[in-house]
Amino acid sequence: MRAHVEIAPGVSRGWETITKNKNHQLLAVCIFVIATAWLVTAAPQSKPSNSKVVKKLREIVKIHEQIGQNQRLLAAAGQSKPDPAKSTIPLLRARIDLARELGKQQEIVTHLRELVTVCNARYHRARARQGVDSRDMMAKARIQLLKTEIELERAIGG
Numbered sequence: 247m248r249a250h251v252e253i254a255p256g257v258s259r260g261w262e263t264i265t266k267n268k269n270h271q272l273l274a275v276c277i278f279v280i281a282t283a284w285l286v287t288a289a290p291q292s293k294p295s296n297s298k299v300v301k302k303l304r305e306i307v308k309i310h311e312q313i314g315q316n317q318r319l320l321a322a323a324g325q326s327k328p329d330p331a332k333s334t335i336p337l338l339r340a341r342i343d344l345a346r347e348l349g350k351q352q353e354i355v356t357h358l359r360e361l362v363t364v365c366n367a368r369y370h371r372a373r374a375r376q377g378v379d380s381r382d383m384m385a386k387a388r389i390q391l392l393k394t395e396i397e398l399e400r401a402i403g404g
Contacts, residue, residue, distance in 0.1 A: 295347050303344040310337035331368040335361065335390075351401070358398040365391040 314333035321328035338361040345353035369391045372384035 295349065300344070300347055303340065303347055307337065307340045307344055310340050313337075331364050334364050335368075338364065355398070355401050358394065358401055361394050362391070362398055365394045 310333065314337055317326065317333045318328075320326040338357050342354055342357045342361070345351075345357060365387065369384065369387040372380055372387040375383070
């Protein structure tokens with residue numbers, strides 16, 4: 247049996263003759279499988295980000311930042327009730343989407359950790375309130391917190 251052994255993309259050792267001994271054949275197949283698996287995991291192929299999508303995601307982030315700034319100004323002027331999570335959660339989600347499109351894993355994890363913190367604070371505020379509406383808000387806040395924690399665990403590979 248003859249096999250062409252490629253050590254890395256574009257790098258080969260040339261043609262090798264493998265004897266008909268079944269142990270050698272099995273060893274050759276195992277080495278081939280291990281080398282292939284190593285090459286696939288060592289050089290992950292990331293798809294290039296779509297510039298049109300990135301541009302739109304950046305615009306979405308900018309809009310969410312403006313909304314948050316407007317809500318903070320209204321709250322400071324006493325014209326609305328301050329709820330930092332109301333604008334922060336959509337902003338963080340938009341930042342996560344942008345980081346995913348750009349393939350920036352560390353930014354994804356950072357924004358997810360911020361999102362877990364915000365969702366946790368929202369959950370505890372809902373827990374502190376009393377009444378039927380607050381129980382529904384608490385349940386929804388808990389669901390959002392759990393989903394965000396799951397997403398964070400997946401992102402960090404845990």
